[in-house]
Amino acid sequence: MTALVNVEEKxxxxxxxxxxxxxxxxxxxxxxxxxxxxxxxxxxVCPAACYKTEGNGAVTLIxxxxxxxxxxxxxxxxxxxxxxxxxxxxxxxxxxFG
Amino acid sequence: xxxxFDAIVVGAGPSGNAAAYxxxxxxxxxxQIERGESPGSKNVQGAILYSDALERIxxxxxxxxxxxxxxxxxxxxxxxxxxxxxxxxxxxDYNKPPFNRYTIIRAQFDRWxxxxxxxxxAMLICETTVEHLLMDGGRVxxxxxxxxxxxxxxxxxxxxxxxxxxxxRKAGFHPEIPAQNVALAVKxxxxxxxxxxxxxxxxxxxxxxVIEMIGKITEGLVGTGFLYTNKDSLTIGVGCILDDFxxxxxxxxxxxxxxxxxxxxxxxPLIEGGDMKEYCAHLIPEGxxxxxxxxxxxxxxxxxxxxGFVNAAHREGSNLAMTTGRLAAETIIEARKEGxxxxxxxxxxxxxxxxxxxxMKDLHKYRHLPAVLEKSPQFFSTYPELVNRAAQTMFTVDGxxxxxxxxxxxxxxxxxxxxxGLMTDAYRLWRATR
Numbered sequence: 001m002t003a004l005v006n007v008e009e010k011x012x013x014x015x016x017x018x019x020x021x022x023x024x025x026x027x028x029x030x031x032x033x034x035x036x037x038x039x040x041x042x043x044x045v046c047p048a049a050c051y052k053t054e055g056n057g058a059v060t061l062i063x064x065x066x067x068x069x070x071x072x073x074x075x076x077x078x079x080x081x082x083x084x085x086x087x088x089x090x091x092x093x094x095x096x097f098g
Numbered sequence: 099x100x101x102x103f104d105a106i107v108v109g110a111g112p113s114g115n116a117a118a119y120x121x122x123x124x125x126x127x128x129x130q131i132e133r134g135e136s137p138g139s140k141n142v143q144g145a146i147l148y149s150d151a152l153e154r155i156x157x158x159x160x161x162x163x164x165x166x167x168x169x170x171x172x173x174x175x176x177x178x179x180x181x182x183x184x185x186x187x188x189x190x191d192y193n194k195p196p197f198n199r200y201t202i203i204r205a206q207f208d209r210w211x212x213x214x215x216x217x218x219x220a221m222l223i224c225e226t227t228v229e230h231l232l233m234d235g236g237r238v239x240x241x242x243x244x245x246x247x248x249x250x251x252x253x254x255x256x257x258x259x260x261x262x263x264x265x266x267r268k269a270g271f272h273p274e275i276p277a278q279n280v281a282l283a284v285k286x287x288x289x290x291x292x293x294x295x296x297x298x299x300x301x302x303x304x305x306x307x308v309i310e311m312i313g314k315i316t317e318g319l320v321g322t323g324f325l326y327t328n329k330d331s332l333t334i335g336v337g338c339i340l341d342d343f344x345x346x347x348x349x350x351x352x353x354x355x356x357x358x359x360x361x362x363x364x365x366x367p368l369i370e371g372g373d374m375k376e377y378c379a380h381l382i383p384e385g386x387x388x389x390x391x392x393x394x395x396x397x398x399x400x401x402x403x404x405x406g407f408v409n410a411a412h413r414e415g416s417n418l419a420m421t422t423g424r425l426a427a428e429t430i431i432e433a434r435k436e437g438x439x440x441x442x443x444x445x446x447x448x449x450x451x452x453x454x455x456x457x458m459k460d461l462h463k464y465r466h467l468p469a470v471l472e473k474s475p476q477f478f479s480t481y482p483e484l485v486n487r488a489a490q491t492m493f494t495v496d497g498x499x500x501x502x503x504x505x506x507x508x509x510x511x512x513x514x515x516x517x518x519g520l521m522t523d524a525y526r527l528w529r530a531t532r
Contacts, residue, residue, distance in 0.1 A: 005357045010286070010377035017135070044349040045340070047284045047379035067379040068140065070262040071282050074275055074381075075344045086133055086264065088244050090225030094139045097287045097331075097376050098204035 007049045011065040019091040023063040025050075025072065026083040033059035037079060042072045067093055103129045103252040105430055106241055107220075108228045108265060110137035112416045113402025114258030115211040116155050116423030122218035124431045129250060130220050131243060133227040138208030141260075142380035143416060144285070144326055144333060146308065147202045151417035155424055156214060160196065164206040166328040167306025168197035171299075175364070177313030177323075178486035182364045193305065201306050201326050201333070203287075231255060231269045231398070238269070238397035254397050254440040256426055258419075261381045261403040263391075271398075272391035277341035278472060279385030281321060281410070284352040285335025288372025292330045298368055299327055310413065313482030315359040317350060319343065320471050320478055323359050324413075325368065332369055334360060337382060339472070352379065384410040387458070387465035394445040399426045407457055411464045411531065418457050425451040466530040474523060480514050 027033060033040065034057050042051040048065040051072065073084035086092070107118040110132035118130045134140040146169070152159050171188035192198060216222055223246065232240040232249055240251035257265050261280065266272055292303070299307045311323035321338030336356050343352065360369060383389065383406040390407070393400040401407075402419035409418060429448040430440070438444040452458050471477060488507040492500075511520060 005351070005354045007351070007353045007377075010353060010374070013374055013376050014378075039344070041344040041349075044351050045282070045343045047282065047352045049351065049353075067377075069282065069379045069381050071340055071343075071379075071381065073262075074277050074280065074340060077274055077277070085229075086227050086262075089133050089227040090135050092140075094135055095142060095205050095376065095378060097206075098138055098140075098142045098145075098208070098378060 007047075008065075011048055014065075014067075015094045015096055016064065017091050017094060018064055019088055022088065023061070024085045024087040024092065025061065025063050025066065027059065027061050028081045028083050030058060032079050032081045037081075041075050042082075045071055045075055047071065101129075101250075103127050103250065104434065105129075105254050105256060106131065106250060106252040107256045107258055108241060109258035109260060109402075109404075110134070110212050110215075110222065110224075111141050111208060111258060111260060111402060111419065112211070113404075113407075113419035113423035114256070115208070115215050116420040117256045117258060117401055117427045118220045118222075119155060119211075119215045119218050120424050120427030121430060122215060122220035124427075125219075126431065126434065128220040129252065130215065130222045131226050131228055131241065131250075132212075132222065132224045135225055136209055137212035137222070137224070138205040141204050141208055142285075142378045143204045144324060144335065144413070145202050145204050145207075145416070146326065146413070147200045147207065148414065148417040149196065149198055149200070151420040153196075155420060163210050164202065166201040166203060167301075167304055168192065169199050169201065169308055170301060170305045171307045173307065173309040175309060175311040175313070176482045176485055177311055177315050177362065177364065178483050179314050180363055181486045181490065182311070182313070183485050183489050201308070201328050203328060203331075228259070228265060231265050233269070236396055238395070241265075254399065254430055254445070256423075256430075257398065257400045257404050258402050258423060259404050261383050263400070263404040266391070266398075266400055266404065271395065271400075275383070275389075276385070277344055278339060279383065279389045279406070279468070280340045281337040281382040281384045282340045282343055282352055282379065283335055283337025283382055284356050284377070284379045285324075285333055286356065286374050286378075287328075287331050287333050287376050288369055288374050289331045290372050294371075295327055295330065295332065301327070304329075312478060313486075314479065315355070315362060316478055317346070317348060317355065318475050318479035319346060320475065322413075325365065331375075332372055334365075334369060339384065340381070353377070382410070382415065383408050384468060386410065386468045387461040389468075390458075390461065393452075394448050395442045397440050399429070399445055399448050401426045407461075409460045409464065411467055412460070414460075421455060421457055422452055425455065464531060470526045470530040474526070476515060476519075476523065477527070484511055484514055
């Protein structure tokens, strides 16, 4: 089912002001994701699919499509491996309708 | 910024706007700080506006507020994969002004509300993220922003910074939100001609319908779906407890769940041809009564989603947000008038006010519901399936006699859930909602 849904197409409808080079969310220690986290729930829970599993078991994060919901930070409380801030003022997603 | 304020309000959603407006009208020197490029640009809601809470703040809001449709019909659907059993409540009484509730589009509504706040005399600064509170010992004395030269001081800070409650969390006023206590919801807005919406939903101009749904659409996760009619658009969304999304062995992404829901044979014809213009996601604090943190202290108050003020059972949030914002403002106004310092003891007046209002009374009434639902996924999978199968059995005319059909339905319930299980579920649900 998931394969049929192209979330990029959905995100393409949104307006963003990207803060280039200053991601507001970061993975603190990539080794923790790779070696200590079996579920890697962020890779399917994130509603903007910002987290991706790589072939080698690593998790990568690209925040450009982020909807600023906070889910990734909350589901990662055991390892607390998500450094989460809001984007700088005026940056990030800018909802037209909300 | 060298200027000092009577109060700083962080956030320009319904709770922050209610607080800033009420204080500015009373003559307080108010600074409101919003991280979006304009108020509303970071805010997401279904969205239903309940008139009463806003009327108590701006009695004549209907004169110029951007309202979509007033609701004349409420539908509740329990869905199986290919069917639904539903109740509809429609009344012409809901067509008599003043209307009880409306669909709204938050980006437009919040901008309108914010203009009222500025007209009342508050200073608004946008595109500015508050990074943390400024403390003097255990007392909040201001905020630190990523602009304005950093620090701004005030007698009291009202945190209306939304569900993530970033400021209070960083200050250590309360811990991180457990994943069991928030729902993750995703939604889309789909544009359609007004006349198409009116004929599909059997309503006239400016009349609207809301559909709330439970059942197989959430794949057994604790959650609900919704479909709301705006003027020339529909809002469709689905939300489930975040912990359920995380622990779902199917690893279903929220957007995949939404996409599947849109293809349900009872839903697809209603939204067909809709032009999707935006996709949003948002957390909803659904922990209820026991999840509300301490919401006042020396120099600070928490209002709206940031304090977990959502009545999940009734899908109410923005009215609790506006009410807590207003009550926080009234507490501060009274303290100033009496010359009391903005200490925890003074600001406890806010807690007393919300305890005495529908906000905490309603949360208290449903205090056991989150725990019951967490332990009862059958309400979201087994029962919807059984109810739909029962309806299909009774309504299908196939030469079988009705008494045998009834026996078949009864045994299908018992096969899926023991008699004891059925009775326990009924009792627990009754206790949690009585």
